[in-house]
Amino acid sequence: MSRILIVEDEPAIALALQTDLRLEGYEVEVAEDGETASQRARDEPFDLILLDIMLPGKDGFAVCREVRSAGVKVPILMLTAKAQEAEKVLGLELGADDYVTKPFSALELRARIKALLRRTEDATPEVQRFGDLEIDFGRIEVRRADVALDVTPIEFKILAALVKRGGRVVSRNRLLDLVWGENTYGSDRVIDNHVANLRKKLEDDPKKPRYVISVRGVGYRFDG
Numbered sequence: 751m752s753r754i755l756i757v758e759d760e761p762a763i764a765l766a767l768q769t770d771l772r773l774e775g776y777e778v779e780v781a782e783d784g785e786t787a788s789q790r791a792r793d794e795p796f797d798l799i800l801l802d803i804m805l806p807g808k809d810g811f812a813v814c815r816e817v818r819s820a821g822v823k824v825p826i827l828m829l830t831a832k833a834q835e836a837e838k839v840l841g842l843e844l845g846a847d848d849y850v851t852k853p854f855s856a857l858e859l860r861a862r863i864k865a866l867l868r869r870t871e872d873a874t875p876e877v878q879r880f881g882d883l884e885i886d887f888g889r890i891e892v893r894r895a896d897v898a899l900d901v902t903p904i905e906f907k908i909l910a911a912l913v914k915r916g917g918r919v920v921s922r923n924r925l926l927d928l929v930w931g932e933n934t935y936g937s938d939r940v941i942d943n944h945v946a947n948l949r950k951k952l953e954d955d956p957k958k959p960r961y962v963i964s965v966r967g968v969g970y971r972f973d974g
């Protein structure tokens with residue numbers, strides 16, 4: 751399921767977008783200001799960001815610039831309020847992938863989102879290799895030296911969440927959300943237990959992990 755971050759300060763528009771995209775089967779989250787949006791886009795694995803330009807505080811251009819200079823390659827679809835050529839050009843120059851001009855139709859927006867997601871899916875390899883470790887996102891399988899490891903679906907989700915972050919730290923809270931869904935309440939110990947089990951299958955020496963690294967007081971990161 752693709753995860754989309756909607757950045758929109760007008761509650762009515764944000765709600766309409768959220769409702770529509772959820773019905774389309776996307777996992778959707780909303781940020782209402784530029785600062786929050788920029789932070790979350792850099793810290794969390796989203797598959798697409800729908801970014802309004804006119805925002806309180808930091809505007810969409812600034813958010814786009816920050817996200818790109820942090821090296822985050824997530825597709826960004828900008829929402830421009832005015833049909834002004836300069837705005838579109840600036841957005842694209844700052845690293846946005848496409849734009850939609852307000853007012854837009856739900857149909858058009860869905861089509862643009864699909865096209866952008868397809869573009870990145872094509873570009874993202876289904877299998878990622880790290881030494882003799884292979885993570886197969888298509889078959890939901892982890893192999894070491896060509897032998898499939900007996901990882902549970904939860905362990906695979908944890909591993910995938912870490913790998914997709916490209917080496918950045920994922921907090922335990924965030925992992926709980928990503929693996930079990932928002933609005934579920936789990937304890938840090940649940941995560942730690944699953945990570946311990948995952949390491950037993952993945953690592954040469956689970957006590958000195960090479961791949962799934964603990965970040966004290968925060969969470970975990972994947973060292974590829």
Ligand code: CA
Nearest residue numbers: 759802804805
């Ligand atoms: Ca706005």
